[in-house]
Amino acid sequence: MSKIVILTGAGISAESGVATFRDPDGVWAKFNLEDVATPQGFARDPAKVQDFYNMRRRQMGAVEPNAAHAALAVLEQALPGKVLVVTQNIDDLHERAGSRSLIHMHGELGRALCLGCGESSAWVDDITVQSQCPACGAGGRLRPDVVWFGEMPYRMEEIGDALTGCDLFAAIGTSGNVYPAAGFVEEARAAGALTVELNLKCAGWASRFDEQIEGPATEVVPAFVERILSGKG
Ligand code: APR
Secondary structure (H helix, E strand, C coil): CCCEEEEECCHHHHCCCCCCCCCCCCHHHHCCHHHHCCHHHHHHCHHHHHHHHHHHHHHHHHCCCCHHHHHHHHHHHHCCCCEEEEECCCCCHHHHHCCCCEEECCEEEEEEEECCCCCEEECCCCCCCCCECCCCCCECCEEEEECCCCCCCCCHHHHHHHHHCCCEEEEECCCCCCCCHHHHHHHHHHCCCEEEEEECCCCHHHHHCCEEEECCHHHHHHHHHHHHHCCCC
16 A cells, blocks of 8 residues: 545544534534634624634543544554545644644634734634734734635645545545535545545445445544555555
């Protein structure tokens, strides 16, 4: 196995206690996506949006990486330079598990973006209208450094290069509802990669994969990593 790209979604963090988005008790069942995850919603009511992400940022202190996050870090350490994790998640559980070859295509809860100078800075506390940009000092110009609907995800060129150069593409705990991430399977397949979906319930886009592995991430991901490392690919 030469190059591996792994796409992760909210399902990989579900067993750590981080809610997914589209499951019955998910985030979008409780919050209006238009209000809290669009630039228009932020323009309409910035305090509502800040409250939403401040709540989720605070939650990060109460959750831990799980066996699925840990297994991906082990895979990366066992195959240095051959594994890239592309996550749609804005939590920091992959890093805390030890992943380093990692792209947050939808941004990070732990960063703030200044609308004044454009700088992205590490940020741990609540963002308020008083908050000052660590780079330029401007007050009241910070937003969560999260990619909202209608905005371009980060590092798409790097991701595209990795997809066309991989021979194994796996999607873990994502429903495949949101593009461009939902189109990665076709890019990898077109490059001749084996494509595998790992999900609690393989549905919707599952048929677009060569293989489906069903079960909770904390069970199926460590087994999948073991399979790769044992050379059974
Ligand atoms: N183990 C494995 N998979 C799971 C688990 C689990 N324990 N629990 C849930 N899942 C699966 C669900 O079956 C579902 O397919 O995780 C998936 C979660 O899907 P979504 O809630 O749609 O989350 P995701 O695919 O990451 O959303 C993509 O949409 O809302 C935006 O920007 C947000 O990054 C997010 C993007």
